[in-house]
Amino acid sequence: MLPIVLLSAFGIVNLFLGFLRSNRALLPFVLVVLALVFGLNLLDWNHAGSLPGLFDSPYVAQMLTVDNYSVAFSGIVLLTALVLLPFSRSYVAAGEPNLAEYYSLLLFSLVGAIMMVSYNHLIMLFVGIEILSISMYCLAGSDKRNVRSNEAALKYFLQGAFATGILLFGIALLYGATGTFQLNELAAGIAAPANASLQPMLYVGVLLMVIGIGFKISAAPFHFWTPDVYEGTPTFFTAFMSTVVKTAGFAAFLKLLAVALPGTSAVWRPTIVAMCVLTLLLGNVGAAVQSSAKRMLAYSSVSHAGYLLLGLVAGRGQLSGPAAQGIFFYSLAYSIATVAAFGVLKLVSEQRGREDYAGLAGLARTNPLLAFVMTVAMLSLGGIPLTGGFFGKFFIFAAVATQGYIWLVVFAVLMSMVGIYYYLRPVIAMYLRPAEPGTETPIVVDGFQSVTLVVLAVLTLVLGILPGFLSGLL
Amino acid sequence: MLTAFLVFFPLAAALLLHFAKGGAARALALGASLLEFAVALYAAGYYYASGRLGNPASGFDLNLNWIPSAGINFHLGVDGLSLCLILLTTALVPIILATAFRHEEYENPGAFYALVLFMQTGLLGVFTALDAFVFYFFWEVALIPIYFLAGAWSRHERRIQITFKFFLYTIIGSLFMLAGFVYLYLQTGPAAGSLAAHSSDLQAFYSLKLSASEQSWLFWLVFAAFAVKMPIFPFHTWQPDTYTESPAPATMLLSGIMLKMGIYGCLRWLLPVVPLGVSQWQQLVEVLAIIGIIYGAIIAIRQDDMKRLIAYSSLSHVGLMIAGVFSLKAIGLQGTVVQMLAHGVNVVGMFLVADAIERRTGTRSLAELGGLTRRTPLLSVCFLVMLLSTVALPLTGGFVGEFLLLAGVYEFNAWAGAIAGLTIIFSAVYLLRMYQRAMLGPDSAYSETITDLSGAELAMFAPLVVLVFWLGLFPGTFLHLAEPVTQSILTAVGR
Numbered sequence: 001m002l003p004i005v006l007l008s009a010f011g012i013v014n015l016f017l018g019f020l021r022s023n024r025a026l027l028p029f030v031l032v033v034l035a036l037v038f039g040l041n042l043l044d045w046n047h048a049g050s051l052p053g054l055f056d057s058p059y060v061a062q063m064l065t066v067d068n069y070s071v072a073f074s075g076i077v078l079l080t081a082l083v084l085l086p087f088s089r090s091y092v093a094a095g096e097p098n099l100a101e102y103y104s105l106l107l108f109s110l111v112g113a114i115m116m117v118s119y120n121h122l123i124m125l126f127v128g129i130e131i132l133s134i135s136m137y138c139l140a141g142s143d144k145r146n147v148r149s150n151e152a153a154l155k156y157f158l159q160g161a162f163a164t165g166i167l168l169f170g171i172a173l174l175y176g177a178t179g180t181f182q183l184n185e186l187a188a189g190i191a192a193p194a195n196a197s198l199q200p201m202l203y204v205g206v207l208l209m210v211i212g213i214g215f216k217i218s219a220a221p222f223h224f225w226t227p228d229v230y231e232g233t234p235t236f237f238t239a240f241m242s243t244v245v246k247t248a249g250f251a252a253f254l255k256l257l258a259v260a261l262p263g264t265s266a267v268w269r270p271t272i273v274a275m276c277v278l279t280l281l282l283g284n285v286g287a288a289v290q291s292s293a294k295r296m297l298a299y300s301s302v303s304h305a306g307y308l309l310l311g312l313v314a315g316r317g318q319l320s321g322p323a324a325q326g327i328f329f330y331s332l333a334y335s336i337a338t339v340a341a342f343g344v345l346k347l348v349s350e351q352r353g354r355e356d357y358a359g360l361a362g363l364a365r366t367n368p369l370l371a372f373v374m375t376v377a378m379l380s381l382g383g384i385p386l387t388g389g390f391f392g393k394f395f396i397f398a399a400v401a402t403q404g405y406i407w408l409v410v411f412a413v414l415m416s417m418v419g420i421y422y423y424l425r426p427v428i429a430m431y432l433r434p435a436e437p438g439t440e441t442p443i444v445v446d447g448f449q450s451v452t453l454v455v456l457a458v459l460t461l462v463l464g465i466l467p468g469f470l471s472g473l474l
Numbered sequence: 475m476l477t478a479f480l481v482f483f484p485l486a487a488a489l490l491l492h493f494a495k496g497g498a499a500r501a502l503a504l505g506a507s508l509l510e511f512a513v514a515l516y517a518a519g520y521y522y523a524s525g526r527l528g529n530p531a532s533g534f535d536l537n538l539n540w541i542p543s544a545g546i547n548f549h550l551g552v553d554g555l556s557l558c559l560i561l562l563t564t565a566l567v568p569i570i571l572a573t574a575f576r577h578e579e580y581e582n583p584g585a586f587y588a589l590v591l592f593m594q595t596g597l598l599g600v601f602t603a604l605d606a607f608v609f610y611f612f613w614e615v616a617l618i619p620i621y622f623l624a625g626a627w628s629r630h631e632r633r634i635q636i637t638f639k640f641f642l643y644t645i646i647g648s649l650f651m652l653a654g655f656v657y658l659y660l661q662t663g664p665a666a667g668s669l670a671a672h673s674s675d676l677q678a679f680y681s682l683k684l685s686a687s688e689q690s691w692l693f694w695l696v697f698a699a700f701a702v703k704m705p706i707f708p709f710h711t712w713q714p715d716t717y718t719e720s721p722a723p724a725t726m727l728l729s730g731i732m733l734k735m736g737i738y739g740c741l742r743w744l745l746p747v748v749p750l751g752v753s754q755w756q757q758l759v760e761v762l763a764i765i766g767i768i769y770g771a772i773i774a775i776r777q778d779d780m781k782r783l784i785a786y787s788s789l790s791h792v793g794l795m796i797a798g799v800f801s802l803k804a805i806g807l808q809g810t811v812v813q814m815l816a817h818g819v820n821v822v823g824m825f826l827v828a829d830a831i832e833r834r835t836g837t838r839s840l841a842e843l844g845g846l847t848r849r850t851p852l853l854s855v856c857f858l859v860m861l862l863s864t865v866a867l868p869l870t871g872g873f874v875g876e877f878l879l880l881a882g883v884y885e886f887n888a889w890a891g892a893i894a895g896l897t898i899i900f901s902a903v904y905l906l907r908m909y910q911r912a913m914l915g916p917d918s919a920y921s922e923t924i925t926d927l928s929g930a931e932l933a934m935f936a937p938l939v940v941l942v943f944w945l946g947l948f949p950g951t952f953l954h955l956a957e958p959v960t961q962s963i964l965t966a967v968g969r
Contacts, residue, residue: 322669325543364626384645385614391541394607394656398544398669401660413653417646424641431626432634472543 001060002044003037003074004111011107018100027092030103031085034110038078044071062182063121069319070118072328072473073251077113080243080335081106086452087343088236090350102142106240109135113248117255122171122181125252129167129216132245133160139237140229152232159215159225167212173205183260190263206264209256210271217249219309220278223302227286230298235349238294239342242301243335250308254327258315272312277411279306284418293345294355296422297338300381303419304334307396310412314399322399324474329395332470333388333463337380340456343449344374351443360426362435366442371430373453380460382423383416388463395471476517477534477550480560481598483510484567488591491584500575503587507568510594514564518557521955540608544669549605549676554955558811559601559738562818565937566730567594569822572934573829574723580627586723589619593727600735606655606674609743613648613699616735617641620727624720636715643712647702654695658682658747679747680966686750693751696744697759703736704792706759707766717785722829725781729788730822734814737792740799741807741959746966752802753967759800760886764893766793771900775907780828780838783908787864787901788821794897797890798879802967806882807960808953813875815952816863816945820872823860823938827853830931831912835920840911845921847913852927854913856935861909863942865902871945 010033017026044066059065091099112131119125137160141153175181177198178189193199211222218226230238257268283303290296308330314323347370348363349355364371380389393416401409445453463470487506494502517534534552552560571590580586596619599612625637655674662678663671684692701709717725745752770790777783795813798806830853831846832838847854863870866877876898884891927935945952 379618384618385611386618390614395544398656398660401656402669406657409656410653413649417642417649420645421642424638428625428634428638431622432637466540468539468541468543471541 001064001066003041003078004064004114006033006037006040007107007111007114011104011111014104014107015100018098018104023092023095023099026099026103027085027088030107031082033107034078034082034085038075038082041071041074041078059120063124064115064118065120066118067319069251069255069324069474070114073117073247073331074114076247076328076332076335077110077117077244079332080247080339081110081240083336083452083456084236084239084243084339084343086449087239087346089446089449090346091236098142102139105135105139109139109240109244113244116248117251119252119255120183122174122183122186125256126164126168126171128248128252130164132248133164133216136160136237136241136245139240140233142237143234146232148232149234150232152229155225156229156233159229163212163215163222166208166215170205170208170210170212173201173208177202177205183255186260187262190261203264203267206261206267207271210268210275213249213253213256214275217246217253217305217308218302219275219305220282220302221275223279223282223305226302227295227298230301231292231295235294235342235346235355238298239339239346242297242342243338246301246305246308247331247335250305250312250327250331254312254315254324255319257312258319258323262316269313272309273405273408276306276309276313276408279303279309280412280415284415284422288418288422290422292356293360293426294349296425297341297345300419300422301338303415304330304381306415307393307412310400310408311396313405313408314396314403316403320474322395322402325471326392326395326399328474329388329463329467329471330392333380333392333460336456336459336463337377337387337389340373340377340453340460341381343453343456344370344377347443347445347449352439357425357429358433358436359439360429361433362439363430363443366435366440367445369450369453370443370445373457374430375427376457376460378423378427380464382420384420386461386464388460388467390464391467391471475536476513476520477536477552477602480510480513480517480564481550481595481602483513484591484594484598488588488595491588491591494584499584499587503571503591504568504575506591507564507571507594511564511568514560517552518561518955521552521554521557534602540605542670545663545672546607546674547605548608550599550602550608551604552602553959554957555738555741555811555959556601557955558815558952559734560598562734562815563594563597563601563731565941566726566818566822567591569826569934569937570723570726570730572930573726573826574721576829576833576931577721577723580721586623586627589623590723590727593619593623597731597735601738604676606659606676606679606743609739610648610652610655613651613735613739614645616732617644617648620724620732623724623727624716627721627724628719630719632715633719636712636719640712640716643702643709644699647699647709650695651699654692657692657695676742679743682747684748684750686754689748689751690754691751693744693748693755696748697740697755700736700739700744703739704733704796705736705789706796707762707769707789707793710766710770710789713789714782714785717788718779718782722825722832726822726825729785729825730818733788733792734818737795737799737810737814740796741810741963745799745802745963749967752800756800756802760797760883760890763793763796763800764890766790767797767894767897768900771897771904774904775900777904778840780831780840780908780912781825783840783904784821784824784828787824787904788817790897790901791817791821791864794876794879794883794894797883797894801882801886802964803882803885804960804964805878805885807963808956809875809878809880809882811956811960812871812945812949812952813879816871816875816942819938819941819945820860820864823856823935823942824864826934826938827857827860830927834924840908843912843918843920844915845913845917846924848921849924850913850926852932856927856932856939857909857913859939859942861905863946865905866898869943869946871942871949874946874949 112128115128137157143149215222287299311327380387383389383393536550538548540548596616603609659674774786798810863872866872
């Protein structure tokens with residue numbers, strides 16, 4: 001609970017810091033706030049609600065839950081934001097006038113993300129999604145003078161608003177059928193329906209919610225906004241979008257399906273399986289045919305939504321066990337690798353002015369560190385051993401296989417073979433192709449960003465070599 | 475502890491290489507690999523002294539909790555079969571590194587040496603893993619460095635396509651193996667419940683009771699990875715290009731050690747795990763292996779490029795080893811073990827010769843070479859020793875290996891043995907042709923200017939020559955080590 005309060009408060013304080021003439025103080029301030037909140041969040045591990053007396057622990061007015069599940073996923077989103085922030089230094093250097101607003105919106109969006117992972121009440125889910133989404137709509141359009149950024153913001157906003165409407169309608173129908181917004185009461189209401197004639201309403205409500213959240217996590221067939229929005233959005237915010245939004249979305253989704261709706265799994269499980277197959281297919285095939293590295297990462301984030309959906313298939317009425325573990329580990333490995341990939345891509349595209357594979361050519365010679373970190377990130381996203389991404393896939397596949405969906409696992413394995421094809425292309429460009437004329441000069445990376453990149457690579461390797469530390473947390 | 479040292483010491487040395495430059499990097503890399511070899515020799519002596527041949531010796535067992543929530547242990551161990559391959563790997567890596575030292579033109583040489591040592595960690599991990607996922611882990615760890623070694627230091631204009639094909643082929647094969655392992659892993663322990671109740675230990679896999687139909691498709695899932703790695707016809711299409719266009723040290727790693735991963739994998743992770751599947755597909759694999767023997771040999775006869783010729787010759791010899799493995803006869807398996815070692819030594823020696831000639835003349839084309847022997851007596855002798863061992867002349871390692879292998883295949887089926895026996899005639903044809911075109915024959919532009927082996931190069935050939943004769947004269951050293959293991963494999967297969 002404390003993270004939500006502090007992030008909101010400091011977000012407002014940060015807005016006032018924007019009145020200062022220099023924006024040099026902003027980045028250190030936000031970093032300190034995030035580090036503080038990250039630490040405070042971890043304090044709640046294993047003893048929910050660290051301030052007894054203040055809140056009726058572990059619930060907050062029965063609307064938010066603080067448990068290991070929410071602490072773990074809040075940890076991922078806070079950590080992601082923390083390691084992503086150093087890459088916003090170019091805004092500081094360029095004297096971006098609205099920087100304080102950007103940072104405040106980021107902090108507010110984290111509030112939304114934390115609400116999404118700790119909700120116990122459907123209204124909180126809705127409010128969380130909206131806080132997160134509205135911040136992201138603004139940030140997608142933050143490059144005001146760029147037409148593509150404007151297009152991205154508009155597209156994202158229209159699609160998002162539409163999805164929100166569907167989600168809200170779903171929540172309303174669910175409420176109509178069961179008379180409650182509380183997750184545990186919902187589950188009880190579905191298990192022992194008071195009025196059998198309301199069952200159709202319940203099922204439609206469940207489907208509408210699945211579709212609404214499917215939009216937010218860019219699951220096919222509701223993914224078509226993703227490539228354009230990701231490409232048009234400034235790279236720094238794309239990285240945020242494809243990690244924090246996705247992690248929070250999946251944590252919320254798993255909670256909804258496993259805690260509130262296990263009784264309707266006959267409706268949602270086939271839906272999720274179908275979405276999963278489509279998402280894996282369209283995401284991977286779409287990524288394979290791209291020539292822009294950024295667009296490839298956009299499609300790849302769709303394909304990762306597919307692997308995470310696979311984890312949802314294995315969810316069985318509890319927030320611990322293989323499915324939750326798999327999704328936790330996968331989200332963590334995916335977030336770290338994605339931040340590293342977008343971080344390198346941002347530096348390259350800013351200084352070389354291009355986002356395609358050819359822009360990465362020769363990077364191993366000019367910037368060995370950037371090339372190495374990018375390679376580790378690509379191997380992790382591709383799910384090759386020695387990196388966290390391998391164990392992420394392994395845990396999810398094993399969890400699904402134990403539920404008897406062998407054919408689905410085989411399909412996912414085939415799709416990850418396609419994935420290896422396109423994740424290898426940046427590596428080939430960096431190590432095997434000579435630099436394009438005019439790009440032989442090394443890319444300038446300041447010490448802070450270098451350290452962050454090294455940390456990200458090391459974290460990915462540690463997750464891949466010693467997964468035992470984190471795999472059994474939930 | 476000894477096992478952990480063997481596996482992880484090269485990795486530590488590779489990381490240290492980051493801080494060394496020039497001569498210091500060479501000294502560090504070579505010193506580390508020689509120390510590693512010394513430790514392997516010590517381990518072999520210790521193993522002999524312990525008198526527990528065949529059983530994983532207790533002093534070598536390393537079993538740590540790796541992923542407790544999934545019941546996966548970091549389990550390494552050494553038995554006679556592992557020890558043979560550890561000795562091969564640790565003996566060849568210093569020679570491979572020394573070959574890399576000869577190539578002054580490599581950019582960023584420290585990274586090259588580091589990747590070779592990193593690869594050694596992967597290889598030794600594969601040869602000692604006793605848990606399926608540890609095995610798979612090291613299997614892929616060995617792939618990543620060789621991809622960069624083969625691609626980034628190659629100067630061929632098609633290197634990108636060639637290494638890309640190699641990488642995709644091998645990784646797709648190994649993903650099938652992973653799928654097979656996951657299935658096997660889920661069959662262990664109780665059907666429901668958490669993952670922690672399952673186990674991926676080798677012994678747990680051995681004690682599985684699977685139906686014949688399950689084993690039938692599991693065989694292909696697991697075999698896919700090994701078939702691509704070895705490679706067996708028709709999964710070999712990545713091999714000639716990759717061998718030919720990679721830098722010499724990478725080619726040596728690929729052909730000398732890495733393809734043994736596939737054969738070792740069959741012996742340890744395929745035959746005893748899915749015995750019914752093996753007997754079901756035994757004949758098909760034998761046919762493919764024998765096709766590979768003849769096919770590789772016939773193509774080798776027509777080659778002009780020395781490296782490509784050796785690559786096809788390697789394809790042919792690997793076919794015979796696979797035929798020996800799937801003969802499921804004691805003598806065939808024993809022959810496979812000796813031939814794995816002999817082939818590793820021979821093929822590295824042959825590529826070393828090709829590299830020595832290419833560095834001196836700038837070409838590998840037999841049409842452009844000729845009459846080299848007059849100025850290069852030492853090179854000619856080394857070349858001839860390696861060549862005759864590859865042809866399987868008595869007294870050399872190749873003879874012992876091929877003789878036992880052919881005996882095994884003959885026991886399996888007389889016709890198969892007869893056709894496979896053609897390999898000796900064929901290899902005599904294409905190898906002697908190579909020797910004749912390159913070393914003898916009419917003088918070429920290089921026959922007067924070429925220089926003989928230097929002292930350092932002679933020092934690289936010397937251990938290979940010694941090993942060739944050691945394997946030819948005292949094969950018992952290794953047969954003795956491997957016998958209990960091959961016996962227990964055959965017992966598990968039910969032969």
